[in-house]
Structure formats: C-alpha cells, structure tokens
Amino acid sequence: MPIYEYRVVQPPRSQDLDSPTPTVGCETCRAGFQAMQKINDPKITGCPDCDAPVERLISAPSFKTSASEKQVLSRDNLSKNGFTRYDKAGGGEWVKTAGAGPDAIRK
C-alpha cells in the first residue's frame, strides 16, 4: 500500500508585516505526517490529532526501506539472504565474493 504525505494547510501570509502569521495545526500536522492508504481511499482532509485542514503533498508515493542500497547489496547481507555474488575476474571468468554458490563460473 502506498504511503501518502500530508501537511497542514497554512493560511496565506499576511501582507501586513506587523501582524504575525497565525499558527495553524499541531505538532503532528505542521511537521507533516504519513498515512498508508489504498490508492482508491479518499484523501484525508483533517489532521487526526487536531482536525486542522490538511492537504496531500504532491510527492510520489514511496515505499521506504530502512536500509540503503549499499547495505542491501553488501556481501554479508547477500549471503545472509541466500544470494551468491560474483565479481568479474576477466577472461570470461567470474569469481565468487559472497554466498554459497560455486567458487567460480565461466562463460
């Protein structure tokens, strides 16, 4: 399911510099929050904490992983998850650098 980001709708800034911009929303919706929704679910229109009007941000739905690509492709992680990694050794030969597969493969 995609995760959508929402943020409180801020009122337009006042042109009058002497009057402070009113603060809208609570900590949750001012910082923005994420909601996991089905694609066909209706948009959330109010903050779940304070009911201030919120808008869905334009950003594409994201599926976040906690690990970086480098970590995911690390030799330890690959062999832990049952993958075998080969690095090109030249001359059509590939040498195993991680995992439980054959030590080398040849074209």
Ligand SMILES: [Zn+2]
């Ligand atoms: Zn709020």
